[in-house]
Amino acid sequence: MTKQILIVGGGxxxxxIANGLCRQLRSELRCSEVSITMLGTTDKHMYQPGLLYVxxxxxxxxxxxxxxxxxLHSCVNFFVDPATQIDIENRRVHTQSGMTxxxxxxxxxxxxxxxxxxxxxxxxxxxxxxxxxxARKMRDALDAFEGGKVVVNVNAPHKCxxxxxEITFMLREHFKAKGILDKCEITYTYPIGxxxxxxxxxxxxxxxxxxxxxxxxxxxxxxxxxxxARTITSEEEVTLDYDLLVTIPPHSGAQVIMxxxxxxxxxxxxxxxxxxCGETNNVFVCGDTTDxxxxxxxxxxxxxxxxxxxxxxxxxxxxxxxxxxxxxVFCFVxxxxxxxxxxxxxxxxxxxxxxxxxxxxxxxxAYNRLYWLSARGLL
Amino acid sequence: MPERKTVDARGAFCPxxxxxxxAAIKLVEVGDEVExxxxxxxxxxxxxxxxxxxxxxVVAVEERDDHWSIVVKRMK
Numbered sequence: 001m002t003k004q005i006l007i008v009g010g011g012x013x014x015x016x017i018a019n020g021l022c023r024q025l026r027s028e029l030r031c032s033e034v035s036i037t038m039l040g041t042t043d044k045h046m047y048q049p050g051l052l053y054v055x056x057x058x059x060x061x062x063x064x065x066x067x068x069x070x071x072l073h074s075c076v077n078f079f080v081d082p083a084t085q086i087d088i089e090n091r092r093v094h095t096q097s098g099m100t101x102x103x104x105x106x107x108x109x110x111x112x113x114x115x116x117x118x119x120x121x122x123x124x125x126x127x128x129x130x131x132x133x134x135a136r137k138m139r140d141a142l143d144a145f146e147g148g149k150v151v152v153n154v155n156a157p158h159k160c161x162x163x164x165x166e167i168t169f170m171l172r173e174h175f176k177a178k179g180i181l182d183k184c185e186i187t188y189t190y191p192i193g194x195x196x197x198x199x200x201x202x203x204x205x206x207x208x209x210x211x212x213x214x215x216x217x218x219x220x221x222x223x224x225x226x227x228x229a230r231t232i233t234s235e236e237e238v239t240l241d242y243d244l245l246v247t248i249p250p251h252s253g254a255q256v257i258m259x260x261x262x263x264x265x266x267x268x269x270x271x272x273x274x275x276x277c278g279e280t281n282n283v284f285v286c287g288d289t290t291d292x293x294x295x296x297x298x299x300x301x302x303x304x305x306x307x308x309x310x311x312x313x314x315x316x317x318x319x320x321x322x323x324x325x326x327x328x329v330f331c332f333v334x335x336x337x338x339x340x341x342x343x344x345x346x347x348x349x350x351x352x353x354x355x356x357x358x359x360x361x362x363x364x365x366a367y368n369r370l371y372w373l374s375a376r377g378l379l
Numbered sequence: 380m381p382e383r384k385t386v387d388a389r390g391a392f393c394p395x396x397x398x399x400x401x402a403a404i405k406l407v408e409v410g411d412e413v414e415x416x417x418x419x420x421x422x423x424x425x426x427x428x429x430x431x432x433x434x435x436x437v438v439a440v441e442e443r444d445d446h447w448s449i450v451v452k453r454m455k
Contacts, residue, residue, distance in 0.1 A: 157402040161393055191401050193425055197394040219432050221401060236432045250405075264384075264406045293391035293399050329393065345392050 003034045003316055006093060006101050008083045008256075009109035010040025010068055012048075012375060013287030013301035017107055019377030020309035022073035025316065029075045034316060037077040037103075039095060045071045046132070047371050049298060052166060052334070054135035055142055056174055059368070061132065071375050083110070086260040088283055105282050105312055108268055110254035112159055112288035112296060118250055119155070125227030126153070126247040129167065130160075141244060142174065147183025148243025150175075151232060155222055155250040156191045159288055159296035162343070164188070164248050165196060165205055166334040171246070172212055173337045186213075187240060189220035189232075198351050201333070201343060208335070222247075251296070253289055267291035272347070273324040274311070275304055282315075284308045295329045302374060303328040309377075332364040340364050381452065382411045389418040389446050396422045397429060404435065404453050411453055412438060418446040426451070 253266020
């Protein structure tokens with residue numbers, strides 16, 4: 001009997017897992033002992049971290065995309081046919097086209113989505129760069145902007161935890177290069193009582209903000225935006241005026257997770273060490289989709305994916321799990337348009353960001369290209 | 380009786396217990412509770428500080444062997 005592996009989601013997590021399994025189970029795939037099927041929502045694969053550069057014209061849009069089939073190993077049966085119902089009890093997944101896929105092993109990697117619509121006025125009044133349409137609009141807004149009050153507003157939960165700091169530093173340098181910095185006042189808002197969730201990063205960011213005259217408002221959880229009055233108000237009852245509002249919108253998980261009753265907010269209850277869904281022994285969860293209290297970031301998904309590849313391979317070949325996920329996360333942090341640093345941590349090792357340098361910025365730019373090797377399971 | 384959702388944020392460096400609470404409390408109904416488990420001693424102060432600012436209610440703060448349990452009721 002062919003062991004059927006079904007991967008729901010064609011983003012970074014699902015793609016790395018599919019390609020990694022193809023490498024490790026090459027013989028089994030060749031003699032049809034194993035099959036791998038992926039259900040995606042689009043035939044394009046996007047390098048999401050590249051969106052950070054779009055508002056500043058520092059990356060070409062075509063560099064963000066590849067055809068998903070060209071990124072996937074040829075052994076993967078890929079369908080652009082989004083899952084509409086995941087039935088774990090009966091080991092079946094139903095799709096938009098009316099297909100039903102059964103499985104022996106399931107990987108749920110449906111990711112997260114922006115919910116600017118969850119906050120009154122945000123869709124109309126704010127700019128964001130977390131999707132291509134938003135990043136294009138923000139680019140146009142920056143082109144037209146000649147100075148004023150800029151608010152960089154961060155909401156929870158959100159993916160890519162350092163992106164809010166990066167966009168703030170990059171905005172300041174953009175205004176400086178444009179010659180309008182003296183006409184700009186930047187205010188950064190954050191949901192908790194410091195500038196970043198990671199305490200060492202917050203300690204590093206505060207003097208950097210102070211030295212660059214970037215203002216901040218902590219304990220700021222957005223209640224509403226008034227596009228006509230150009231104000232943003234928090235649940236903590238603070239109101240800020242703005243001329244340009246850049247937001248990191250709150251996120252939720254995929255609708256299919258909610259529709260399938262798999263988890264509140266679209267986040268699937270996941271065991272932090274095994275990455276198994278709840279009490280199951282054949283359903284893995286990867287990337288933003290998990291409810292693990294850990295950063296929602298591409299690197300998280302990548303390191304989780306590596307663990308799942310090993311464990312799924314081991315389960316199929318040896319009937320046992322291979323290893324545990326140690327909670328590793330690694331993030332580059334752009335500290336301007338030509339400098340950067342990085343931070344890494346896991347479940348037991350706290351983060352400790354080093355001093356920014358141009359070299360690390362170049363590494364980040366190099367990774368923007370090398371990503372396609374990661375997605376293919378080569379790096 | 381209010382429903383109570385527990386979030387185990389022990390050992391979480393990022394986004395950390397308070398961010399987990401902020402995300403979780405959006406998903407419960409007004410009147411329901413979120414219990415957050417945190418091994419960060421700062422949570423025993425940070426979380427009540429935020430709860431007071433945003434006008435929710437701290438139901439209980441309990442120090443256990445190696446972590447804190449903080450229960451917050453959503454009030455609005």
